[in-house]
Amino acid sequence: QNIIEVPLSYHRQWRPYYPTYVLFQYNGTTHFVRFHKYGSRYFFSDGLKQFRRTHDIDDSVIMRFFIADKNTSFEVDVIGPIHRQGCPRSVLATRRHIFTPDVTEHMMQHSFPLVLPPAALNFLFGSQKVIPVRRGYGKRNQ
Structure with a gap:
């Protein structure tokens, strides 16, 4: 799947006015990624597939998002393959x-x-x- 659920901490700062798109910044390039709402949940979706394809990011890596305020510009940090992962699976998002x-x-x-x-x-x-x-x-x- 080429969707990532919006982490809980971002719901708190955007609710009830979610942006229509966000900017993912990675390796000096910026990508537009649209929001979609499915039921009561929000996801990063349109543009995510192109972002992964451009930077050769597999589904089996962890993508961390950093945002300092209520802006919609994210710094994306990619962590290598998940330790001891038997079969590839999509990891939503982590924030430590x-x-x-x-x-x-x-x-x-x-x-x-x-x-x-x-x-x-x-x-x-x-x-x-x-x-x-x-x-x-x-x-x-x-």
Whole structure:
């Protein structure tokens, strides 16, 4: 498929006025990619096939999108083939956010939930407010 679902964080900044197209910038070239709505979901679609073909980007690579504000111009970062991928599959999109909460030995011993910082909650779905902290067993994980 030559569509990529719009990552959740972009819905927050564009809702309810989605642009009709965005610009993908990669290796010094700019490509117009149109938005399409299917049901309640939005996808990058028209122009994506040409973008992949121009830069020889396979479906089995991860494409990361970077945008600093509400503009529609993206910097695209392409990561190589997915590690140990048996058969080719399309990867939608990823966006990494790193949060570093404090974890104490007391939390590890009692398997308390790791409560995420308030800033992290903006990037998760409503059901994921905590992450369980599990202590590993064995020589390597003590």
